[in-house]
Amino acid sequence: xxxxxxxxxxxxxxxxxxxxxxxxxxxxxxxxxxxxxxxxxxxxxxxxxxxxxxxxxxxxxxxxxxxxxxxxxxxxxxxxxxxxxxxxxxxxxxxxxxxxxxxxxxxxxxxxxxxxxxxxxxxxxxxxxxxxxxxxxxxxxxxxxxxxxxxxxxxxxxxxxxxxxxxxxxxxxxxxxxxxxxxxxxxxxxxxxxxxxxxxxxxxxxxxxxxxxxxxxxxxx
Amino acid sequence: xxxxxxxxxxxxxxxxxxxxxxxxxxxxxxxxxxxxxxxxxxxxxxxxxxxxxxxxxxxxxxxxxxxxxxxxxxxxxxxxxxxxxxxxxxxxxxxxxxxxxxxxxxxxxxxxxxxxxxxxxxxxxxxxxxxxxxxxxxxxxxxxxxxxxxxxxxxxxxxxxxxxxxxxxxxxxxxxxxxxxxxxxxxxxxxxxxxxxxxxxxxxxxxxxxxxxxxxxxxxx
Numbered sequence: 072x073x074x075x076x077x078x079x080x081x082x083x084x085x086x087x088x089x090x091x092x093x094x095x096x097x098x099x100x101x102x103x104x105x106x107x108x109x110x111x112x113x114x115x116x117x118x119x120x121x122x123x124x125x126x127x128x129x130x131x132x133x134x135x136x137x138x139x140x141x142x143x144x145x146x147x148x149x150x151x152x153x154x155x156x157x158x159x160x161x162x163x164x165x166x167x168x169x170x171x172x173x174x175x176x177x178x179x180x181x182x183x184x185x186x187x188x189x190x191x192x193x194x195x196x197x198x199x200x201x202x203x204x205x206x207x208x209x210x211x212x213x214x215x216x217x218x219x220x221x222x223x224x225x226x227x228x229x230x231x232x233x234x235x236x237x238x239x240x241x242x243x244x245x246x247x248x249x250x251x252x253x254x255x256x257x258x259x260x261x262x263x264x265x266x267x268x269x270x271x272x273x274x275x276x277x278x279x280x281x282x283x284x285x286x287x288x289x290x291x292x
Numbered sequence: 293x294x295x296x297x298x299x300x301x302x303x304x305x306x307x308x309x310x311x312x313x314x315x316x317x318x319x320x321x322x323x324x325x326x327x328x329x330x331x332x333x334x335x336x337x338x339x340x341x342x343x344x345x346x347x348x349x350x351x352x353x354x355x356x357x358x359x360x361x362x363x364x365x366x367x368x369x370x371x372x373x374x375x376x377x378x379x380x381x382x383x384x385x386x387x388x389x390x391x392x393x394x395x396x397x398x399x400x401x402x403x404x405x406x407x408x409x410x411x412x413x414x415x416x417x418x419x420x421x422x423x424x425x426x427x428x429x430x431x432x433x434x435x436x437x438x439x440x441x442x443x444x445x446x447x448x449x450x451x452x453x454x455x456x457x458x459x460x461x462x463x464x465x466x467x468x469x470x471x472x473x474x475x476x477x478x479x480x481x482x483x484x485x486x487x488x489x490x491x492x493x494x495x496x497x498x499x500x501x502x503x504x505x506x507x508x509x510x511x512x513x
Contacts, residue, residue: 181477181481182480183484213510216510224509224510225509225510228491253495254495254498254499255491255494255495255498256402256491256494256495256497256498259403260402260491260494262487263404263484263487263488263490263491264491266483266484266487267484267488269484270449270476270477270481270484270485273476273477273481274474274475274476274477274508274511276477277475277476277477278475278511278512278513280510280511280512282509282510283508283509283510283511284508284509284510285506285507285508285509286506286507286509287495287504287505287506288445288446288503288504288505288506288507289434289437289445289446289501289502289503289504289505290495290499290501290504291499291501292499
């Protein structure tokens with residue numbers, strides 16, 4: 072079971088849809104259980120009968136699952152994680168997809184904020200403490216593309232200091248048709264991967280598209 | 293004519309080789325004219341008879357050319373630009389490929405330094421002043437791949453605040469077989485593109501290759 076905290080937003084919905092289609096059991100988390108349920112029902116209908124999708128409040132979601140994917144706006148990330156921390160299971164893998172876009176403080180979505188810890192993912196790791204391991208992933212996938220039926224022409228770069236967390240995030244990535252999971256090294260490298268989302272937003276604007284993404288070349292894979 | 297300042301380094305040599313093969317006239321610049329000449333002769337031999345490659349000292353190189361490509365280590369960038377500034381022609385387009393790798397101060401090549409102006413390219417723009425326009429490009433091309441005969445499986449993201457500078461850099465990019473020039477927006481976005489080189493170095497190390505690169509997907513081009 073995969074908890075998607077902030078799962079009613081476009082990125083969370085898109086990931087839920089793709090993982091439900093891959094047969095996974097998804098728990099959509101939201102501040103309001105009713106909203107999570109409504110979103111879960113929509114995703115379940117769109118996904119068909121393969122996986123299951125249910126909706127609960129964020130705290131219940133993380134209590135139910137060993138894998139928690141965080142897809143909230145940066146402005147909400149720290150407070151939410153502090154609130155959820157007592158409810159996180161020991162050994163939880165937290166997959167953080169947060170991007171510190173300057174839009175969080177009224178700035179542009181094409182710019183990122185400097186985060187004291189280095190990245191949103193490192194901030195997450197500091198907050199949740201040592202009983203939870205953190206991987207950073209899924210920053211660069213277009214919510215618009217995830218919400219569709221086509222293969223996703225984008226790689227997921229996974230950064231983590233923990234081999235199991237990296238594996239969990241990578242296994243989730245390759246369940247999305249078209250996606251490759253790329254080992255991006257340590258969690259600190261999330262600084263770069265997060266900022267690459269801001270550049271994708273620039274590319275979307277400049278090229279008048281909604282689904283710009285990245286492929287890594289030259290890896291011999 | 294294209295001046296490549298720092299043209300005796302691996303990135304500069306690789307670019308010179310590809311542009312010479314495309315029929316361009318290349319002026320390799322170095323601190324020592326003799327070294328520039330020796331490198332130019334090697335590149336000319338490798339390139340065949342299409343373009344021309346000559347070697348001179350950096351100051352002479354920038355006096356000869358309206359397009360100057362800067363491929364020096366970050367530690368050398370600011371001092372060199374200050375020294376070259378009086379010799380730059382009015383209207384020069386400076387194409388900066390500098391990456392502020394932490395290796396410049398004894399750190400890791402998988403990390404970048406914070407640059408006060410935001411990026412190495414913005415530092416360059418501040419130093420050269422208003423009679424020279426700046427584009428940032430070519431950060432992500434593997435020197436090893438450039439030095440070979442195969443098409444280069446990597447896009448060049450071009451960032452600039454000046455349309456002509458962006459066009460000059462883009463025209464240079466597409467002279468390299470396999471490369472697409474991607475409009476990356478304002479010069480400030482060089483912050484992200486520069487850091488993406490550090491991530492490529494991580495990917496090269498993790499995947500035991502020398503030519504990791506990026507392709508942008510989803511642009512409909």
